[in-house]
Amino acid sequence: MTVLVVEDDEITREAVSQYLRLSGFNVLEAESGEKALDLSRKVDVALVDVKLPGMSGIELVSEIKSRNLSCVVFIVTAYDDTETVKKSVEAGADDFIKKPVNLELLKLKITHALRNRVFHLYRNSYLKSLKKKLSLLEKTAEEFFTEYEDFLFEVLDILNMLSEYRDAETHKHTERVGWLSGRIAEEMGMDEAFVTEIQFAAPLHDIGKIGIPDRILLKPGILTPEEFEIMKQHTTIGFRILSRSSSPILQLGAEIALTHHERWNGSGYPKGLKGKEIPLSGLIVAVADSFDAMVSRRPYKKPKTLEEAFQEIEELSGKLYSPEVVKAFLKLEREIMDVYRREEDEDSSNDSRSSHKSSPGEGLEGIRE
Numbered sequence: 001m002t003v004l005v006v007e008d009d010e011i012t013r014e015a016v017s018q019y020l021r022l023s024g025f026n027v028l029e030a031e032s033g034e035k036a037l038d039l040s041r042k043v044d045v046a047l048v049d050v051k052l053p054g055m056s057g058i059e060l061v062s063e064i065k066s067r068n069l070s071c072v073v074f075i076v077t078a079y080d081d082t083e084t085v086k087k088s089v090e091a092g093a094d095d096f097i098k099k100p101v102n103l104e105l106l107k108l109k110i111t112h113a114l115r116n117r118v119f120h121l122y123r124n125s126y127l128k129s130l131k132k133k134l135s136l137l138e139k140t141a142e143e144f145f146t147e148y149e150d151f152l153f154e155v156l157d158i159l160n161m162l163s164e165y166r167d168a169e170t171h172k173h174t175e176r177v178g179w180l181s182g183r184i185a186e187e188m189g190m191d192e193a194f195v196t197e198i199q200f201a202a203p204l205h206d207i208g209k210i211g212i213p214d215r216i217l218l219k220p221g222i223l224t225p226e227e228f229e230i231m232k233q234h235t236t237i238g239f240r241i242l243s244r245s246s247s248p249i250l251q252l253g254a255e256i257a258l259t260h261h262e263r264w265n266g267s268g269y270p271k272g273l274k275g276k277e278i279p280l281s282g283l284i285v286a287v288a289d290s291f292d293a294m295v296s297r298r299p300y301k302k303p304k305t306l307e308e309a310f311q312e313i314e315e316l317s318g319k320l321y322s323p324e325v326v327k328a329f330l331k332l333e334r335e336i337m338d339v340y341r342r343e344e345d346e347d348s349s350n351d352s353r354s355s356h357k358s359s360p361g362e363g364l365e366g367i368r369e
């Protein structure tokens, strides 16, 4: 431990320094504030005489403290008046020692201060490292979130492509099912997170079709009951694929893949769930997907008009579809009509809903939706 003795009186300085050296401290000496400043960075304790030529002891204390925060500074003064003590404390002095200096007391005070200093140093460096860790963590969390978000959207995009690649349904169909599902959920008063999640998860409802053999998926004609049983497996296959992820969107996608063909009266598949046994996401996507399929042109059927489709969904409320979902869906009638009509107008020469490639196997499933 290094102690700096700042004292202009040579005899006092020598006596104090000598005693401290004999007590085992490493001692540096300075006769002025200016010289002391140069040495102050290297010391653990500074004993500063309040009366110095040039720079005053109190000025020196505040300078030392601004350069070496961990240095313990004692002001040494013959004046123990309140004003001097107050100024010393304001300048940053940790304690004061009265002149004439009691050497034994000085040694005790230094030893005690150094012990405390170790604790303060530890506390300060621990706090500093905590703050550093925290700021690093905040930054990383933000960056991590952005990276995760980008990554998730890329994965969703790839999954959507995969899903559409083998399916007859177009990108616009899956996009519309996502939009419709989000709007219905919002109309039902679901929270923002669920609305966003269902909007991104719903387009993946038929991803399991990538596991259906071509002879069935692409069969030009009506499926046999056996073939239809295999077709139904697109729900469980989709669930198996998407449930491998821990992402809330893909987890919801898994739930939707599994339940979008369940029907309110229990006539659906794969489990024949009834009413509220079916998760809300499945109930919502059932309506969105069926409606979009009804108004879409398929090789085996003419599209229904928007009015006809709304009427059919309404008639099937409480039979195939959840009454609550249908109620919210019907409230959106005007908005949905506007969106579909606008899209029809924009795309009138080459309507996406009339241009997708034919797939009777999928079509049969579409009829049953």
Ligand SMILES: [Fe+2]
Binding pocket: 205, 206, 234, 260, 261
């Ligand atoms: Fe499906």
Ligand SMILES: [Fe+2]
Binding pocket: 169, 173, 177, 205, 206, 289
């Ligand atoms: Fe669909």
